Amino acid sequence: MSLRIIVLAKQVPDTRNVGKDAMKDDGTINRSALAAIFNPEDLNALEQALRLKEQYSDSTITLLTMGPPRAAEIIREGLFRGIDNGYLLTDRVFAGADTLATSYTLHMAIKKIGNFDIIISGRQAIDGDTAQVGPQVAEKLGIPQITYAEEIQSVKNGKIFIKRRLEHGIEIVEGKLPMLVTVNNSAPECRPRNARLIQKYKYAKTPSEKETENRIYVDLYKSRPYLNLIEWSASDIGVDNKQCGLSGSPTKVKKIENVVFQIKESKILDSSDIQIEELIVELMTNHTIG
Secondary structure, three states, X not given: OOOEEEEEOOEEEOHHHOOOOOEOOOOOEOHHHOOEEEOHHHHHHHHHHHHHHHHXXXXXXXXXXXXXXXXHHHHHHHHHHOOOEEEEEOOHHHXXXXXXXXXXXXXXXXXXXXXXXXXXXXXXXXXXXXXXXXXXXXXXXXXOEEEEEEEEEEEEOOEEEEEEEEOOEEEEEEEEOOEXXXXXXXXXXXXXXXXXXXXXXXXXXXXXXXXXXXXXXXXHHHHOHHHEOEEEOHHHHOOOHHHOOHHHOOOOOOOOOOOOOOOOOOOOOOOOHHHHHHHHHHHHHOOOOO
């Protein structure tokens, strides 16, 4: 059995190093001022896709990402780990999209890609923490979804079996293909990059990137077509521009505020069971825990 898998991944700003220039005046992220990384939970999703590919021969993995031209790095990171191909959605029309506009653009691109069995994405991106894009894509495509996945256990007879990690435990669920799955950060970490694949794909570029390349590489891209990464604009996927980017985003940022946690009081305990129990009761009473 072979599976056609699409992984939704995002290049996100490294929120561990947010400074005063992190936001623009219009409330959108100033991505040029922040280092960019592979969204962590999308890496968990990628690992699940790679395990399915190992489990079911002849399966293929396509990575789909949306962002500025530099987001092509996400596709290369996927190729270094074992995906088969990728698509970069990049256009000024897509800029400033909220979850509604993002899911609209992604679902239009998926329709252009064509047939698929499973779409896998991270539960949420660290630059938004909404956990909405995956489910919205599923709704727009009219397919079922399973969220909070910790492990995709198997696929057989047109059904997928998944272990979900919930707040108070785990459950095993099944669903019919095609299916969209969102993956938690409790899922296994993604494998490291493969040295041989790095050597094979290190020169893989999108058309936008090749415009700034030295001309000596022209023949390389002709002789090795797998190095030509696909880049789609708004017109390529046939979107309604009014539903993309800022114009298609009803969510507006009203205010950005930096919150710094400071210690105002402390309490020293000994190792007695009574004091520990009293502390737990106090923390539960003020809803710090529980």
